[in-house]
Amino acid sequence: MSNTIILKSRPQGTPKDSNFQFIHEEVPQPGEGEMLLKSRYVSVDPYLRGRMNDAKSYIPPFKVGEPIDSGIVAEVMESKNENFKKGDYVSGRLPWKKELVSDGEGLHKVNPDKAPLSAYLGVLGLTGLTAYLGLMRIGKPEKGETLVVSGAAGAVGSVVGQIGKIMGLRVVGIAGTDEKIELLKKEFGFDVGINYKTTEDMRAALGEACPDGIDIYFDNVGGEISDAVLFHINKFARMVICGAISVYNETSIPKSISVQPFLIKNSALMQGFIVSNYAEHFPEAINALAGWLKEGKLTYEETIVEGFENIPQAFMDLFSGKNKGKMVVKI
Amino acid sequence: MSNTIILKSRPQGTPKDSNFQFIHEEVPQPGEGEMLLKSRYVSVDPYLRGRMNDAKSYIPPFKVGEPIDSGIVAEVMESKNENFKKGDYVSGRLPWKKELVSDGEGLHKVNPDKAPLSAYLGVLGLTGLTAYLGLMRIGKPEKGETLVVSGAAGAVGSVVGQIGKIMGLRVVGIAGTDEKIELLKKEFGFDVGINYKTTEDMRAALGEACPDGIDIYFDNVGGEISDAVLFHINKFARMVICGAISVYNETSIPKSISVQPFLIKNSALMQGFIVSNYAEHFPEAINALAGWLKEGKLTYEETIVEGFENIPQAFMDLFSGKNKGKMVVKI
Numbered sequence A, B: 001m002s003n004t005i006i007l008k009s010r011p012q013g014t015p016k017d018s019n020f021q022f023i024h025e026e027v028p029q030p031g032e033g034e035m036l037l038k039s040r041y042v043s044v045d046p047y048l049r050g051r052m053n054d055a056k057s058y059i060p061p062f063k064v065g066e067p068i069d070s071g072i073v074a075e076v077m078e079s080k081n082e083n084f085k086k087g088d089y090v091s092g093r094l095p096w097k098k099e100l101v102s103d104g105e106g107l108h109k110v111n112p113d114k115a116p117l118s119a120y121l122g123v124l125g126l127t128g129l130t131a132y133l134g135l136m137r138i139g140k141p142e143k144g145e146t147l148v149v150s151g152a153a154g155a156v157g158s159v160v161g162q163i164g165k166i167m168g169l170r171v172v173g174i175a176g177t178d179e180k181i182e183l184l185k186k187e188f189g190f191d192v193g194i195n196y197k198t199t200e201d202m203r204a205a206l207g208e209a210c211p212d213g214i215d216i217y218f219d220n221v222g223g224e225i226s227d228a229v230l231f232h233i234n235k236f237a238r239m240v241i242c243g244a245i246s247v248y249n250e251t252s253i254p255k256s257i258s259v260q261p262f263l264i265k266n267s268a269l270m271q272g273f274i275v276s277n278y279a280e281h282f283p284e285a286i287n288a289l290a291g292w293l294k295e296g297k298l299t300y301e302e303t304i305v306e307g308f309e310n311i312p313q314a315f316m317d318l319f320s321g322k323n324k325g326k327m328v329v330k331i
Helices: A117-121 A126-139 A155-166 A178-186 A202-209 A223-230 A260-266 A275-295 A308-320 B117-121 B126-139 B155-166 B178-186 B202-209 B223-230 B260-266 B275-294 B308-320
Strands: A004-007 A020-023 A035-043 A069-079 A089-095 A099-102 A108-110 A146-150 A170-175 A192-195 A214-219 A233-241 A255-257 A269-272 A302-306 A326-330 B004-007 B020-023 B035-043 B069-079 B089-095 B099-102 B108-110 B146-150 B170-175 B192-195 B214-219 B233-241 B255-257 B269-272 B302-306 B326-330
Touching: A004 A308, A035 A089, A035 A117, A035 A308, A069 A117, A089 A099, A089 A117, A117 A302, A117 A326, A126 A155, A126 A214, A126 A233, A126 A275, A146 A155, A146 A223, A155 A170, A155 A178, A155 A214, A155 A275, A170 A178, A178 A192, A192 A202, A202 A223, A214 A223, A223 A233, A223 A255, A233 A260, A233 B260, A260 B233, A260 B269, A269 B260, A302 A308, A308 A326, B004 B308, B035 B089, B035 B117, B035 B308, B069 B117, B089 B099, B089 B117, B117 B302, B117 B326, B126 B155, B126 B214, B126 B233, B126 B275, B146 B155, B146 B223, B155 B170, B155 B178, B155 B214, B155 B275, B170 B178, B178 B192, B192 B202, B202 B223, B214 B223, B223 B233, B223 B255, B233 B260, B302 B308, B308 B326
Parallel strands: A146 A170, A146 A214, A170 A192, A214 A233, A233 A269, A302 A326, B146 B170, B146 B214, B170 B192, B214 B233, B233 B269, B302 B326
Antiparallel strands: A004 A020, A035 A069, A035 A099, A035 A326, A069 A089, A089 A108, A255 B255, A269 B269, B004 B020, B035 B069, B035 B099, B035 B326, B069 B089, B089 B108
């Protein structure tokens, strides 16, 4: 029975079934200092697409013929490692395997009594950290400013918008279905939601939604939506470039309008954001997020797909926007 | 006899003779607190093109039918202002007039014994300040890094490159004639010069010139040159967006490759730079620049055109790259 998913071939454009292969690998006995883990929740994320290309990026590409890895919450089944005991839950970057042996490096314990296990892959994991640190460290919000979030109903975007509200900002979210727009307003407290798929003129819609211009843009998508934002940025605007899902699958180099004249005119800033550069601020961020979660100021949405065999499909569904909030696979 | 140049009409694309008009305006007698000035040197700069459009920007647009203004060094001919006396030289933003009356607001005295008068419109004026503060405040150079400068033989670019060398950087300059490339290397000490007009593949040429990648890009031009730079930026690269002369005359919205994926991949920063936002740092900058000038570490090139009647032509010549270094008109 297959228990491991490997990258069979590098996707050209949108990933397909044929890029993934299920294989069986023997699970070794844990040696001294090691433990046997069973995967419980697997995170699928848009950034994994970048790692499927054979290109220089902030983390090395996946190798063809080897397992894909991502954020996983696993249960300790057997331990010869003094830091972990049977029954503990751990989280960290692990390969897409049902069971595996680890020496614990890069893993940390998570508490199932404090929050549901899947939250450690989302609002209390890298997604929450990305939202908090991207907004706070690059966006530098000031009360009363206007924040626009693209991919607003996604895992990161929905947390960004809520933190924006906690910080006293006017928050405008962009998403791709009317259902998501409803969610933004009812569930996450956004002031305005714009459905980019049914909006003819995004530039005009943003102008209407942001009467005082845009001070912070938290960008998860790139492409034409980001082009439209540029026309409304204020002096000293900050644009957090966190994702570019709209162009991840393009096989040629994508074009957009030239950003430079807009940056000059407004003394504006655009900065690429990778959460791993801000590791020193993780404790502060987790503290803030867990506090807001407890106080009920922060809520999160997740799409849980069941079954190890559905991991590739869940990943592919990210690109057609089938998820609301964090996409997680329960094993 | 005409003594004033007004904006007759807003240019469409490249400015033409017909956008300017010479008129005669009576020069009033200076009243109490005022003085009579005679213009000696007039600065013409690419950024003035932006002010000729009727568009929101960092300084208000020129009005059709009114005089154009720019940086000017003038001589005090007669003074009823206690801060200035006959024979003083002053510098500041003034209208394109041979003679005019001013109350001294926004003007400061310059010393003709310390440096030639035209230098106060260049290396010791806004150009020098732009080069110094853009590089130091956004570029944040660290010894051993690689700096690429576009428009490198221009007024700002040539100073940026020299400061880069003083800071211990590898400095690569991009310019548009072989003569300018010679100048970059012989006069200004650049390590490498690339003539973008005779180079087939800018991306490859930059790769060769920057074996360790690009840490800082000081951008005066925008467009395709800046696109080529993106392929070579290092992690945490800083791009100072100071000018976009290549697109100032475009009548439609210019397109280029999407910068966002490059910014994400490299955690890189792009920031629009306007020197006037950094006024608090002017004394520090002038101090440093004057010191290097005195020590002979900083040299500058200027193109001096003679005659009030040649101001519009000198301005238009900026866009065909006829100047080397700062373009100044001597009255």
